[in-house]
Amino acid sequence: MKFRLLTIALSLTILSLSSCSSPQEQAKKAEADKKIRVPEDDKADSLLLAYDPSKGDKWIAGFVQNLHRKYGFNGNMLVAKDGKIIYEKAIGWADYLHRDSLKINSEFELASITKTFTGVAIMQLVEAGKLKLTDDVKKYYPNFPYDGITVELLLSHRSGMMNYVYFIDDIWRKEKRGMKKGVSNQEVMQIISDKKPNPYTQPNRLFHYNNSNFMVLAAIVEKVTGKRFSQYMMDNVFKPAGMKQTHVYSTAEYEKIPVDVVGHDRSWRYSVVQNFLDGPVGDKGIYSTLHDLVLFDKYLKNGRLLSDSSLDSAYKGRNKPVNGHFNYGYGWRIFDGDKGRKVVYHTGWWHGFRHIYVRDIQKDIVVIFLGNLTNGSLMHLDELYKHLKMPVIRKGAHSGSGSRPGSDED
Numbered sequence: 001m002k003f004r005l006l007t008i009a010l011s012l013t014i015l016s017l018s019s020c021s022s023p024q025e026q027a028k029k030a031e032a033d034k035k036i037r038v039p040e041d042d043k044a045d046s047l048l049l050a051y052d053p054s055k056g057d058k059w060i061a062g063f064v065q066n067l068h069r070k071y072g073f074n075g076n077m078l079v080a081k082d083g084k085i086i087y088e089k090a091i092g093w094a095d096y097l098h099r100d101s102l103k104i105n106s107e108f109e110l111a112s113i114t115k116t117f118t119g120v121a122i123m124q125l126v127e128a129g130k131l132k133l134t135d136d137v138k139k140y141y142p143n144f145p146y147d148g149i150t151v152e153l154l155l156s157h158r159s160g161m162m163n164y165v166y167f168i169d170d171i172w173r174k175e176k177r178g179m180k181k182g183v184s185n186q187e188v189m190q191i192i193s194d195k196k197p198n199p200y201t202q203p204n205r206l207f208h209y210n211n212s213n214f215m216v217l218a219a220i221v222e223k224v225t226g227k228r229f230s231q232y233m234m235d236n237v238f239k240p241a242g243m244k245q246t247h248v249y250s251t252a253e254y255e256k257i258p259v260d261v262v263g264h265d266r267s268w269r270y271s272v273v274q275n276f277l278d279g280p281v282g283d284k285g286i287y288s289t290l291h292d293l294v295l296f297d298k299y300l301k302n303g304r305l306l307s308d309s310s311l312d313s314a315y316k317g318r319n320k321p322v323n324g325h326f327n328y329g330y331g332w333r334i335f336d337g338d339k340g341r342k343v344v345y346h347t348g349w350w351h352g353f354r355h356i357y358v359r360d361i362q363k364d365i366v367v368i369f370l371g372n373l374t375n376g377s378l379m380h381l382d383e384l385y386k387h388l389k390m391p392v393i394r395k396g397a398h399s400g401s402g403s404r405p406g407s408d409e410d
Helices: 002-019 023-034 039-049 058-071 111-127 151-155 164-174 185-195 212-225 229-238 290-301 308-314 382-387
Strands: 075-081 084-091 093-095 286-288 326-328 333-336 342-350 353-360 365-371
Touching (some): 111 290, 111 308, 164 185, 164 212, 212 229, 290 365
Antiparallel strands (some): 342 353
């Protein structure tokens, strides 16, 4: 009898403990469960990515062919609408020197499109209660030489920091350091602490787009999680979204980046050699494919990667709109139109790569151009936007103050 009563009491205790988990704990468990992929995910993804060339949009096909012949576009492109790919094309060389042709699943250095992923990582950590948007950088890096720079100011390019790319480049050349081995985010943070370069302006004074903001954010991700940025992204973004051909590659971790697509600077005579500036990540450094970027769009929309409230925050303009419509949120450039029209996008320009990734949230349209020849061909997309009944996105609408003309940032 005593044994039976003891068993009942023990059972009631376990039941009581399990039922007393807080709403926050239950919510965290639910979020974790959502990120676990199941076989049905792969089946649904395969249907999403299926494409029959014979049924492709013929107008877009003609447009892309003209973009290639007349303006020299070289790269991969895709348009998806209502959850279906309506046109995709790999056109030109992956590596002109070796005459390797591009394939539809070729991995490109995403350049500044990487910033959209870094913003997702930060918002995930905010949701998990591991950091706050109001946190000062000095909370994680006490020797950081600037006061008043918060996570939120970094996300919205309002920190006022100088651009580490130019600063580190000047140091490496003056001190004649090795040009091949990549410098890591943590090393850049240490150099900034030691050298204390002058900021561009005061924190929160104005929008000043530069790579330092998202390099620092990736360093914070590493500090908070105790993982390399590459590992955090793989575990919490790429795998949950089924992005099997997406990686963070850094010359600080790899002697040679293991992809076949080479960047070419303005003409085929100049292929861009990776160097120490391909070490820092977060502002760049993610390599991906057309299809994986379609999956990224899908799993942002269905809530697997972030909650709706976090996405609303990320898609809210944090600066004075340019031309009344174009703005910047948390890692996304933004067009806000009439009747709730919301288009989020990002451009990319780095070491011979030039891209644009556009997501029309309301109309469920995705437009992707990944180029590896920086010849200005992506300045001629107006007619495509009009064909798709989308806002026309031009460089003049999203250029930020502080960028050097022709600089490798975008």
